[in-house]
Amino acid sequence: MTVDEHEGPLFEIKQTAWGGRACFAKEDIPKGTRVLEIDDYTGSCVSYEFRKEVCCYCYAYSYGKTMKFKLDKTSVESLIQMSNRKIDINMKKFQGAGLWFCSEECCGEFLHLPNIIDLIESYEILLTSFHSMLKRHNSDDDKEAELNSVTISKEIIDSQWDKITKSWILSIEKIKSSKRLNKLPVISEDEYSCCRFVCSSLYRLSNFSEDSLTMKSFQHLQSNELEKISKFPILLHFQESVFNTLYILLPNNLKCHLSTDSFRHILGSEYANSFGLWQEDESLESRECYGYWVLPRASYFNHSCDPNITKTRNGRIMDFILNRDVKVGEELSINYAGTLNLPLTERREFMRNGWFFDCGCQKCLKELSDG
Numbered sequence: 001m002t003v004d005e006h007e008g009p010l011f012e013i014k015q016t017a018w019g020g021r022a023c024f025a026k027e028d029i030p031k032g033t034r035v036l037e038i039d040d041y042t043g044s045c046v047s048y049e050f051r052k053e054v055c056c057y058c059y060a061y062s063y064g065k066t067m068k069f070k071l072d073k074t075s076v077e078s079l080i081q082m083s084n085r086k087i088d089i090n091m092k093k094f095q096g097a098g099l100w101f102c103s104e105e106c107c108g109e110f111l112h113l114p115n116i117i118d119l120i121e122s123y124e125i126l127l128t129s130f131h132s133m134l135k136r137h138n139s140d141d142d143k144e145a146e147l148n149s150v151t152i153s154k155e156i157i158d159s160q161w162d163k164i165t166k167s168w169i170l171s172i173e174k175i176k177s178s179k180r181l182n183k184l185p186v187i188s189e190d191e192y193s194c195c196r197f198v199c200s201s202l203y204r205l206s207n208f209s210e211d212s213l214t215m216k217s218f219q220h221l222q223s224n225e226l227e228k229i230s231k232f233p234i235l236l237h238f239q240e241s242v243f244n245t246l247y248i249l250l251p252n253n254l255k256c257h258l259s260t261d262s263f264r265h266i267l268g269s270e271y272a273n274s275f276g277l278w279q280e281d282e283s284l285e286s287r288e289c290y291g292y293w294v295l296p297r298a299s300y301f302n303h304s305c306d307p308n309i310t311k312t313r314n315g316r317i318m319d320f321i322l323n324r325d326v327k328v329g330e331e332l333s334i335n336y337a338g339t340l341n342l343p344l345t346e347r348r349e350f351m352r353n354g355w356f357f358d359c360g361c362q363k364c365l366k367e368l369s370d371g
């Protein structure tokens with residue numbers, strides 16, 4: 001990502017010696033200034049456990065109750081009529097695409113998103129397939145231990161995707177569409193949620209223009225594919241199941257954006273950049289994290305153990321507001337995790353284990369040199 005491509009009014013992106021690219025103030029900025037306010041996420045996911053308790057438009061949480069409004073058949077039928085294209089779902093058995101809303105307004109706004117029928121169609125196909133699975137993937141400790149014992153390298157990951165591209169996809173293409181369903185892997189709830197995240201990403205990305213800042217920011221996002229899979233080798237198998245499921249089930253409007261490369265970047269960049277979807281209104285210690293989303297334009301802020309930006313979610317909008325005055329040239333940073341009050345060693349261990357980096361923030365450097 002070059003500086004020019006991410007030229008904003010208040011900050012710019014520059015390469016650092018300690019933590020890849022980071023954001024720097026272009027002028028003196030007073031405390032309280034909103035340096036970024038965005039809603040242009042490129043993919044989101046509510047975890048399976050919370051699927052009925054979170055509004056899929058504004059991400060409001062219902063404190064354990066099922067949301068009042070489920071996507072209804074009549075609204076989808078009128079969308080299909082307006083879209084004037086053939087849809088691959090059986091409307092007589094429409095199940096609501098796994099979409100719940102807190103209000104009619106949220107449902108109405110969701111239905112007005114451009115080409116939203118593409119996403120509803122894919123979600124409904126996935127849901128129907130998941131519901132009709134004779135058996136669900138059950139965790140098998142021995143098998144998981146075996147899959148997690150592999151030593152991962154970039155070559156091993158590349159070779160898996162090479163095989164999928166050069167062999168599995170070709171073999172699937174030779175099979176009649178009606179018979180491809182027999183090749184569907186048995187997936188878990190987590191794999192199903194990941195399928196929905198990738199669908200949401202393919203849908204959102206296909207609706208941004210190629211030269212938009214969001215798209216450029218997305219394309220240049222750091223990927224933590226190797227770091228994450230090295231720590232959890234079972235993800236190699238997990239990703240293969242998710243890719244194969246999507247390749248077999250997705251209708252053309254989204255499938256045309258699915259390749260092994262796009263899939264790897266969507267997940268690899270999610271591992272390095274996603275923000276948690278947290279309950280808005282409770283204290284940090286007790287609130288629920290019910291999903292995650294990727295906001296590429298906000299993904300160039302590095303972490304600091306003494307951040308000068310406070311990030312807050314207001315419905316579908318993320319706000320990044322200065323919590324103190326900042327001087328021109330100063331780095332703008334956020335808090336990645338709830339670790340600010342921990343002692344140095346624990347903080348650094350947390351960032352290393354969960355985020356795969358040795359924190360190079362000013363506070364850590366000072367405490368390290370103070371001994």
Ligand SMILES: C[S@@+](CC[C@H](N)C(=O)[O-])C[C@H]1O[C@@H](n2cnc3c(N)ncnc32)[C@H](O)[C@@H]1O
Pocket residue numbers: 018019020021022221222224272273299300301302303304355356357358359360361
């Ligand atoms: C959300 S991205 C931030 C932008 C990133 N620096 C880049 O060039 O794309 C998170 C990654 O930035 C780096 N990073 C963020 N904060 C850091 C810090 N305090 N010290 C060292 N590296 C950091 C780590 O590589 C981390 O995985």
